[in-house]
Amino acid sequence: MRRSCVAAAFSLAFLLAGCASVHNLPANSPLTAATPAELEAAIATGSEDPAYLDDMLVALAFSGGGTRAAAFSFGVLTELDRIQVPRARGPAPLTERIDFISGVSGGSVTAAYFGVKKRAALADFRERFLHRDAEESLVTTMSAGTLARGLSGGMNVSNFPKWLDENLFDGARFGQLRADRRPRIWVNASDIYNRTPFVFGRTAFSLLCSDLDSYKIAEAVAASAAVPIVFAPIVIENYSDKCRAPLPAWAERARRDPNASPMLRSFAQGLERYRDGTVKYVKLLDGGLVDNFGLSGFTIARESSDTPYGPLTPEQAVKLRRVLFLVVDAGQAPAGNWVQTVEGPTGAELIMAAADTAVDAGERASFTAFERTNFDWQQDLIRWRCRLSAAERKRLGAATGWNCRDVKFFVSRVGFDQLGEARAAALDQVPTRFKLPREQVEMVIGAGQDAVRGNQVFRAFVNSL
Numbered sequence: 001m002r003r004s005c006v007a008a009a010f011s012l013a014f015l016l017a018g019c020a021s022v023h024n025l026p027a028n029s030p031l032t033a034a035t036p037a038e039l040e041a042a043i044a045t046g047s048e049d050p051a052y053l054d055d056m057l058v059a060l061a062f063s064g065g066g067t068r069a070a071a072f073s074f075g076v077l078t079e080l081d082r083i084q085v086p087r088a089r090g091p092a093p094l095t096e097r098i099d100f101i102s103g104v105s106g107g108s109v110t111a112a113y114f115g116v117k118k119r120a121a122l123a124d125f126r127e128r129f130l131h132r133d134a135e136e137s138l139v140t141t142m143s144a145g146t147l148a149r150g151l152s153g154g155m156n157v158s159n160f161p162k163w164l165d166e167n168l169f170d171g172a173r174f175g176q177l178r179a180d181r182r183p184r185i186w187v188n189a190s191d192i193y194n195r196t197p198f199v200f201g202r203t204a205f206s207l208l209c210s211d212l213d214s215y216k217i218a219e220a221v222a223a224s225a226a227v228p229i230v231f232a233p234i235v236i237e238n239y240s241d242k243c244r245a246p247l248p249a250w251a252e253r254a255r256r257d258p259n260a261s262p263m264l265r266s267f268a269q270g271l272e273r274y275r276d277g278t279v280k281y282v283k284l285l286d287g288g289l290v291d292n293f294g295l296s297g298f299t300i301a302r303e304s305s306d307t308p309y310g311p312l313t314p315e316q317a318v319k320l321r322r323v324l325f326l327v328v329d330a331g332q333a334p335a336g337n338w339v340q341t342v343e344g345p346t347g348a349e350l351i352m353a354a355a356d357t358a359v360d361a362g363e364r365a366s367f368t369a370f371e372r373t374n375f376d377w378q379q380d381l382i383r384w385r386c387r388l389s390a391a392e393r394k395r396l397g398a399a400t401g402w403n404c405r406d407v408k409f410f411v412s413r414v415g416f417d418q419l420g421e422a423r424a425a426a427l428d429q430v431p432t433r434f435k436l437p438r439e440q441v442e443m444v445i446g447a448g449q450d451a452v453r454g455n456q457v458f459r460a461f462v463n464s465l
Contacts, residue, residue: 024158026237026281027219028210055321056085056465059100061295062107062328063363064225064288066432069106069330071130071441075448076328076414077114078122085465094462095119102186102294104287106434107328108224109168112217115185116172129168130441134434137163138230157232160225165218174200174220175213188287188294189223192233194270197296198223198284207274208236208282209243223284225434236282240275247275250304263296263369264303292359293327295370302373308384317381318388318396321406324461325374327367328448329415331360332428371411378409408464412457419451 062073077095084091096119103111109129114121137159165171177185191198198204200220205212223234247255247268254260254268273279287294301311309317338344385404393402416427427447430440452458 024232024235026235027161028205028208028215028236030239030242031206031209031211055319056097057100057320057323058094058098059298059323059325060098060102060111060328061293061298061326062101062103062111063294063330064105064107064286064292064359065330065332066106066225066434067130067134067436067441068430068432068444069104070109071436071444072330072448072451073103073107073110073328074122074125074130075445076326076452077110077448078445079449079452081119081122083462085462093119095122096182098183100184100186100298102188102297103224104188104292104294105225106432107294107330108187108221108287109164111185112187112221113168115177115183116169116217126441126445130436130445131438132167134160134163134167136435138434155230155232160231161216161218161222161234164221165216169216169218169221172217173213174215174217177217186294186297187217187220187224188291188297189220189226189234189284190287190289190291191270192283192285192289193279194266194273195290196267196270197287197291197294197300198282199297201297203248204271204274207240207245207247207271209239209241209245210236224287226285228285228289231285233283233285236284238274238277238280238282240277245275247272248304250306254304261303264300267296267300288359291366292331292363293329293366293370295327295366298325299366299370299373302377308380315396318385318393318398318402320381321408322461322464323374323378323407323409324458325370325409325411326452326455326458327370327413328452329363329413330444331363331415332430332432333417333424367413374409374411378407381407410457410461410464412455414448414451414455414458416447416451418454419447423447 060073060076063069065072080098081093081095083094085094085097087097101111101114103109110125113125113129138156187200189198189200190196200212200215200223202212205215219234222231226232226234248271251268251271254264255272257265260268270279274282290296305311312320336345338346382405385407388396388398388404416424418424419427427444430436430444436444
């Protein structure tokens with residue numbers, strides 16, 4: 001009887017799905033005025049560089065995972081805030097020296113809020129988001145009607161970005177995330193047509209001839225967290241017919257080079273589709289679909305460079321001594337009892353298992369590529385620095401006693417599995433939702449603090465300062 005009812009519900013849902021299409025309306029605006037020179041400058045790789053970089057570069061990547069991921073990354077930030085690091089004006093919290101934060105899905109909520117409020121975000125993020133029911137505006141119950149909406153494009157339309165905007169971001173727009181101030185924030189979604197990462201930044205928006213500064217941060221975060229079926233894709237309109245921005249030189253090379261890395265080439269081909277108008281409406285879903293660690297932007301920035309030091313400037317590359325890349329992973333271990341029986345997984349379990357398989361495989365591949373890229377970059381930097389003449393070193397600002405080999409990279413991941421078997425098992429039970437009990441939120445925050453505190457690579461970085 002139950003099986004026939006479910007079948008009838010699915011049949012009805014499919015019939016209803018054919019009646020209407022559920023979609024979000026674009027919320028981005030065209031550029032009001034821009035000269036070709038301004039557009040070319042905006043999309044150049046250098047425009048994404050940190051102009052404020054000194055002898056230390058600190059970058060964090062916050063994974064997806066709903067409020068669980070937001071709480072875990074918040075725990076990491078609160079622990080970093082306790083670490084004092086040296087500077088010319090005296091010691092300062094490590095949170096003031098963070099250069100980049102890349103966020104995906106739940107991790108993008110923490111990243112974006114910290115980007116807007118800086119250290120002040122640590123005082124009220126708990127009450128404004130982590131302890132709130134961010135699902136209160138969402139349709140979360142499954143029925144023939146909601147399933148039909150899901151199959152028509154998504155169960156929820158526009159209500160999540162509106163909730164984020166009204167309850168957390170207070171109307172903040174990307175213009176408030178100034179490029180000359182720490183930290184640079186990358187919010188990552190998935191372009192489901194090009195099957196590539198979509199980073200809310202100058203490069204993509206300039207090729208779309210769209211105004212990034214006026215775009216609401218809440219819209220970008222909602223795109224980063226837009227799980228398929230549950231959410232309709234966030235839509236970005238392409239206005240490339242209004243300005244015809246030039247494709248960056250590195251992208252032109254990569255899209256034509258069959259020997260370029262697959263990640264770089266597919267990304268470049270996606271940018272070309274924006275520029276030539278092939279993609280009139282960019283459809284964005286959860287960033288975890290293509291890169292749940294949000295590392296692709298870093299990897300592409302390095303792979304697109306044609307110099308040993310890129311994407312840094314020569315002056316930055318000479319100053320650099322310490323680099324920390326910390327991947328904050330709130331992912332869960334495999335779960336479900338259907339492996340104990342011949343039957344199963346059921347339809348819903350099958351969908352989740354397939355999605356988790358793709359996400360986990362992508363995570364492993366992106367982290368491996370990221371580690372390899374950084375190892376090669378460190379070696380390239382050292383070789384380039386050691387070949388500089390005395391005159392070049394002086395011109396680029398090398399200090400007295402400068403050591404060309406004194407460039408150390410610290411790349412690591414912090415995750416539940418590093419906290420012991422029993423504790424990891426308890427953390428794995430925390431669901432991927434945007435509504436969690438207060439005690440679970442606090443448990444995950446504490447896990448983030450302990451995970452980074454006990455990380456050997458992070459301790460080695462701090463000791464090296």
